[in-house]
Amino acid sequence: MNTPIYDFLKKYGQSGILRCHMPAHKGKSLIPELSAMYALDITEISGADSLFEADGIILQSEKNISSLYNTSGTVYSTGGSTLCIQTILYIMKSENRKIFAVRNVHRAFMNAAALLDLDVEWIMPEYSGGILSGNINPQDIENALKNSGKPSALYVTSPDYTGKTTDIKTLAAICRRYTARLIVDNAHGAHLKFLPQDIHPITLGADLCCDSAHKMLPALTGAAMLHTSVPEYVPLLKQAMNMFGSTSPSYLIMMSLDLCNKYITEKIKSDIKNNLVYLENFRRKFSDRLVFADGEPFHITIKASESGLDGNELAERLRKNGAECEYSDKTLVILLMSPVCTKHDYEKLSYALSETVGECRKTRPYTMEFDMRLPERVMSIHDAVFSDSETIPVEKAAGRICASVKVPCPPAVPIVASGERIDRNSINIFVRYGIPDVIVVK
Ligand SMILES: Cc1ncc(COP(=O)(O)O)c(C=O)c1O
Structure with a gap:
């Protein structure tokens, strides 16, 4: 497998050319140990292509990864899966789709839903021990999509933060029945394609999915891939990602993705x-x-x-x-x-x-069993996030509307999502998770 991005950067780094362009470090590190890395860190100069208008080395490298994952199209992200999730949801918004989201979303989803003013309907997983992991009941998905009354999309997180995977094949079949798009947050599963049995979401029928290469492959932090199996979406991916991404995407991150292609081909x-x-x-x-x-x-x-x-x-x-x-x-x-x-x-x-x-001291078994029900929804995620807000102690929050979500960082069921009313049950869960205060609408 060729490595067009790495090859270009290496040649440029060794060329000795005077860098009258950004970045300002000019290929020189302040610390000698990092010199090799700085020499490779460039911007969109002649021949280096451009992430959002790729037609050269970046496009070539993306085609390599697309063929390795057998997708209709794959694009690189230097803003992690977060940027891929924004991109996917932007496309869904432009198709006016209602989003059914299994509730254990990462906060990248919550933020994108607020920014895009998405119409989100939650599907609660069935819990066992804590809010990190749960089972998706396919019948719940079937019921939701059947009664949607609108073009829809189903958003699931698999693997979840504990590594538990969902039956994507079954969900894909249900989505096809209702012409709904299946989106998989596969941030934790870039390697699934290369297990003895390929269980990557695209293989199993997902329409769109993101992989944080930096989580499960030898790529730099921030490196991710956005895959689609839908040919019509291929030309939209860059256009949509361009809405959110920096105009100075890191070539070091793209290079690390490029090198992953070689690693995948030769060694994974x-x-x-x-x-x-x-x-x-x-x-x-x-x-x-x-x-x-x-x-x-x-x-x-x-x-x-x-x-x-x-x-x-x-x-x-x-x-x-x-x-x-x-x-x-x-x-x-x-x-x-x-x-x-x-x-x-x-x-x-x-x-x-x-x-x-x-x-370790032996402890008595401690269970995190909760009564996880959907709190009452009072306003949209967008309106709640953009309203005047204040931070108050959790114990005083009964009856208030959650403005911004404060869940522990990993993807877990938001105890209360933005726009929902905080009740006694939610307060108990906040307390159990040691969350002392909440941001509420004023
Ligand atoms: C399930 C899930 N989705 C999305 C993200 C965001 O990914 P990234 O950090 O690559 O932007 C994370 C990060 O931890 C995650 O765990």
């Missing part, structure tokens, strides 16, 4: 094969002491409370023993691995975890 499948063995051995080693959640293999989600441990203590001690986790709360610890992890990484993690489990 064998790396995944090796990692699956390490992952299985790792889980087996701890299976008598820890309870693991089901999900795609690279998310090691430890059900700490079910294992008789406090998740935050486990994470804290794990850090001291040399391993930093992706996320923890009282009930869960999420360790995120990737295809580039080595046998040595798993040995180090095994050692750290063995030490940690030994040190």
Whole structure:
């Protein structure tokens, strides 16, 4: 697989040409260790193409990734999946589609819904233990789309933050029955295409999906891809992304995506094969002491409370023993691995975890079971976000309308979404999650 972006940057970096153009660092780093990186950091000069009007090296590289994921079209994002989600929702808005969203959305969705003044109808997943993960009942989707009365789109997050995947194939079949578009936030699943069984959302029937390459592939932070399987959307992707993206997208990030194409072609499948063995051995080693959640293999989600441990203590001690986790709360610890992890990484993690489990105090099982119902909707997300607001203690918020959502950063069911009324039930959940204040409409 060729790497047109990397090749161009490398040649330019070595050329010695006088850079009478942006960026102002002129290819020189203030710190010698970073010189090689600065030399590659350029802007849209002659021959470098342009992300939103791509017809040269960027287009070539995007065609490479599109062929690897077998999509109708794929475009690069240097603004993460956040930018892809804005782009997708903009296209849905321009088609005047009603959005049915399974509620465990990332806040990128909430923000885009506010900016675009989207008509969002929520579908509540069925919960088990906490607000991070739940099951989607296909019948709920069927009922929602059947009664929509408008062109619609279904928005789902899969894998979720714990690595749990949804039955995209079934949802795609339901969407097709009602000519609804299926959008998948696959931020955590760029590698799913290359598992022994390809379970990437586009393969399973999604119309549009975003992959944060930086989460699961060896790409720089901010690198993401927006895929579509719908030929009519291909020319719209750039036009729509251009509405939100910086006019100075990072070439370093695009280069890292370009290099991922080579990695995918040459190495990812064998790396995944090796990692699956390490992952299985790792889980087996701890299976008598820890309870693991089901999900795609690279998310090691430890059900700490079910294992008789406090998740935050486990994470804290794990850090001291040399391993930093992706996320923890009282009930869960999420360790995120990737295809580039080595046998040595798993040995180090095994050692750290063995030490940690030994040190942690045993706790009584703690469950995060809530009565998650949809709060009353009083105004649109857009109107609530753009209204005059104030921050008040959670305990005093009963009856007030939520202005901006304050959920813990990972994608989890918003306890209350913007425009919804805060009730006693929601206050209890805020308190359980240690959220002290809320932003409400004045
Ligand atoms: C499910 C999900 N969607 C979207 C995003 C936003 O992705 P990015 O950070 O690539 O913009 C995240 C980030 O954590 C996420 O977890």
